[in-house]
Amino acid sequence: MIAELGHFSLILSFICCILAVCIAQIGLIYGHPHLQTIAPRISLINCFLLLFSFACLIYSYISSDFSVINVWQNSHDTKPLMYKISGAWSNHEGSLLLWLSIFGVINYLIGYHTSQSHLPYTIKIQTLIIQHILMGGFIIFVLLTSNPFGRILPVPLEGRGLNPILQDPALAIHPPLLYIGYVLTSVNFSIALSYLLWNNTNINLGLCIRNWTICAWFFLTLGISMGSWWAYYELGWGGFWFWDPVENASLMPWLVMTALLHSVMVAEKRDTLKAWTTTLSILGFLLSLLGTFLVRSGILTSVHAFSVDPERGIFILALISFYSLAALLILSLRIHTLKSVYIFSPLSKEGAIIINNYFMLLFLSIITLGTLYPLFAEVFSGIRISVGAPFFNLAFIPFVIPLLILMPLAPLLNWRKANFHILLQKVIFLIAACLFVFLLLIIFTQANAIPISLGLTLGLWLIGGSLIAIKKKIFPLQKFFLNPWQHLSQLGGIIAHIGVGILSIGIVCTSFMSQEKIVTLTPNSSVPLSGYTVQFKTMKNQKIANYLEEAAFFNILDDQNNVIAELMASKRLYDKPKIITTEAAFMTSFWGNYYITLHEKVADNAYNFRLYYHAFVNFIWLGSVIMACGGIMTLLRRKKHVHTNAPNI
């Protein structure tokens, strides 16, 4: 009964989408304000309907209603409550419903929580029309090919259970975060399209999309880094990024959003780069769709891919192609209306932002090439190939280095035209300090001297340069406190740059200073690992809740033989479904993680272990979080009115 209610409200919400589009469009054509207000009202109703529908699915999961196919396939009676709930979005159908509910909430926010100064009324209505066209298409997709509320007869007694590697707190929140980011990119898309379609060129596009871009970028950053953290500690491979097609697909919209985040500043402040900003807005959402759906269509092989249902794949491809072609057609037909006349020197903030955009698009093309090339090669020439991590790493490095060199300089530049000598004055001491550190590092580092010294110096340069920029912003204090929010919001961007510096230090150190050992140990034997001694104590088999566990116990000893940590690395054989997972033993510290995984038994009482010491690995996630927080800080700014002729309603 509950499932049918959910299904029914999904159908209702589809009808609402059609109504909103038709009525609001008629209202726009005939200039009828009452008909126009239908769009925000329906966005509120739709938000309720979709959330209700999603709540119905969650209820079915909590009450373990196995007559619903989706629940039967992905849940089990004995699962902890938290994973019953998160099970609802661990699969294709449920994750789509989550995607739609977020879409509903965001439409409601556009409808009711945007100020006139940020999103003038007519643009709001137009944006909502486009949002409802998008939403309608995806609701139809869910209803026709991936209905989460399908029933099964006879009712099974027990569910098939959730893949245990997905039973994890990080993975319970990783998809919602990422989906919020993906869905938020749709707002930019719709605003940009409404801008083109209805010829709203007298309105400041940058101001309209600025806050949405920042939010989308914030959630994407958090979502991606959460996913990487999960992969690091749960999959037991000891890596933080695998260049897997699904990861790449999430990085693609992130790169575009990063480019947009910067170009939107120029669009807002200088009312220029409008055509480019519009293009990026449209591209960002199209790539988000690719990230959400293309990987689910089974075209790309990946550890993450849920479904390999051809009918579904063709439907979603057709839908995405339709939206993409329509958007690109509108873009190409109308882009000439966006003329920018603002002239700036190449050495200026505007120039720096264009360079940033160039790098982001370059990274985007590297990822697109590496991800899609195998697909094309197979389709067109029948050769089966794969392009893996070595390609991405090698292709990225030559471009990341100049990017990191240029990055801290950008906040130090003036708008419009900067003076090279003044810039040089600001950073000359930092350059000297960095060169000195570089020389010291290159002399005193034993292994991998060049990459380590280069990486650390670049990180230092980036953080140092950002600190100089922060100092310039904060001092004199009187000026800072005259308009604190404005200044804090400007600091946000620089703090995000510091995050990038910490992130790159983390990546360089983990890649070049880590230790990995594969050893065979018997109980009570020990092995040294990066300053400590790892002592294998004993092996134990235990039965816990819904799995059997083979656990190895360790002591970590320092050089005086004091036990500083007791760890457990294990292998679990889950019951439903029958799956083995590797649970790594962890000791986290500021300087790095000690990481032990248990592998096969090679003789009586002798087991293979993999021991890692990952230097500075936590900097990777720390840096990402700082980056995201810096980004969200830029929202602190007070609102300002700059639209030329916004109607007052």
Next chain:
Amino acid sequence: MIQITQKQKKVLFLFVPLFLIAGSLYIILSTLQNNIVYFKTPTEILDEFTTYPKNTRLRIGGLVKKNTLQRESNTQINFILTDFKNSLSITYKGILPDLFRQGQCVIVEGMFYETTTFYAERILAKHDENYVPRELQESLKEQNQIQYYANCQTG
């Protein structure tokens, strides 16, 4: 100070970005060319063996033939990889994935160097027990090995 005319400036603005883009594309494409890993089945390997340059990185997909797994030392193993037509002997030093079993589909990645034994550096076995690599599915179908493919699927 060199004076640049307006026209020269325009030309500069056009060509510098073009040059940068072309340079970047060249770097990316040459990196791609050097880092492609070909996917082959044992049969394809034996057919084309002489045509490969030495030290080409390859991925070979197949089934771990039952009762061929030998442990050379604690961390080194040998086994035979087969596609039911032809077989290859594989040597692997390192840790096996949890799901590595005899009779199951795996992908090995590595090189031949100068021998007829394939030195695997990585073994990929997916988290799903019923997993058959997509590339292998197709080649098994091509070779009319559908019943084996079915066996392979059920473990």
